[in-house]
Amino acid sequence: MSHSLKHSLDLFPIGCMISVDDTQGNQRIISYLNRYMHDELGIDCAAVGKPLADIFSKASRIILDTYVMPLILHEGQCVEVMLDIEQADGNKIPVSVNARLGEKREIYWTMAVADRQKQLHHKLLETRDLLENKAKLLQQQSITDDLTGLVNRRELNRQSTVIMAQSKRANWPISLLMIDVDYFKQINDSKGHDVGDEVLIQLSQLLLKQARASDIVCRFGGEEFVILMPATDSDAAQSLARRLHESVKMLKISDIDLTLSIGITTSDLSKQNLFSDLVKQADEAMYEAKGQGRNRSVVFSRS
Numbered sequence: 001m002s003h004s005l006k007h008s009l010d011l012f013p014i015g016c017m018i019s020v021d022d023t024q025g026n027q028r029i030i031s032y033l034n035r036y037m038h039d040e041l042g043i044d045c046a047a048v049g050k051p052l053a054d055i056f057s058k059a060s061r062i063i064l065d066t067y068v069m070p071l072i073l074h075e076g077q078c079v080e081v082m083l084d085i086e087q088a089d090g091n092k093i094p095v096s097v098n099a100r101l102g103e104k105r106e107i108y109w110t111m112a113v114a115d116r117q118k119q120l121h122h123k124l125l126e127t128r129d130l131l132e133n134k135a136k137l138l139q140q141q142s143i144t145d146d147l148t149g150l151v152n153r154r155e156l157n158r159q160s161t162v163i164m165a166q167s168k169r170a171n172w173p174i175s176l177l178m179i180d181v182d183y184f185k186q187i188n189d190s191k192g193h194d195v196g197d198e199v200l201i202q203l204s205q206l207l208l209k210q211a212r213a214s215d216i217v218c219r220f221g222g223e224e225f226v227i228l229m230p231a232t233d234s235d236a237a238q239s240l241a242r243r244l245h246e247s248v249k250m251l252k253i254s255d256i257d258l259t260l261s262i263g264i265t266t267s268d269l270s271k272q273n274l275f276s277d278l279v280k281q282a283d284e285a286m287y288e289a290k291g292q293g294r295n296r297s298v299v300f301s302r303s
Helices: 003-010 035-039 058-075 114-143 153-170 184-191 193-210 234-250 275-291
Strands: 015-021 028-033 077-086 092-101 107-113 175-181 216-221 224-229 260-266 296-299
Touching: 015 035, 058 077, 058 092, 092 114, 114 153, 153 216, 153 224, 153 275, 175 184, 175 193, 175 234, 175 275, 184 193, 193 216, 193 224, 193 234, 224 234, 234 260, 234 296, 260 275, 275 296
Parallel strands: 260 296
Antiparallel strands: 015 028, 015 107, 077 092, 092 107, 175 224, 175 260, 216 224
């Protein structure tokens, strides 16, 4: 074995050993030990040139002779066998052993302290769980609004594709509400952004409470919100809008009399509907509600 290869094996964080047949072929002789075998398993370097069985406990020698060696010679390898290394002072160290037979009947062994292997396995499981949780968190963050926890505009667009396709197949209407907080800039300017954020948070909770489980409630941007309502006609959409106008009066945030301007649109079953068209229609109706004095709902008119 070259000096460079020995040096590399000495850096391995696991025990590496090679055993060969003795000249009579009666027993296995250790021909190489790396530093881990000495530093971590307590095998003296003088063990090189001595019988392989000498480094194991009495019980492990029986397993070695009756199971491990026959398996290696027959199958060419042995995987994850638990044996005990016996040090010079009689102390026993449980190790996890793997071995493979070489072309010239030499056997290449790896050994790791069993307790440390269990610790490493546990650590790997912890790391895997941590990475999975982080991945889930990143996935959740990618589809939700940081402040309100509602789905964001990107996720609304994604889910709308599914809903629009279902609507076309089932021939049921879709309604969309575009909701804007009246005088929100004045709230921020007079009360501060912390109060403004609290308005958005509490309003988000109210929208979720009033909407159905099948509805998609989204923070569309700034103080604008969208509720996408599958299988919902215009009358049901207007009913929800009325409930929102009434329930928002119950929000008590820093003595603010909160009101909403809401635009409502419903898909036309006789025509091809695009989600982007519904958004534009509801947005147009919402601005009309603001133009009429705010604190009201307007239904988009196609006429």
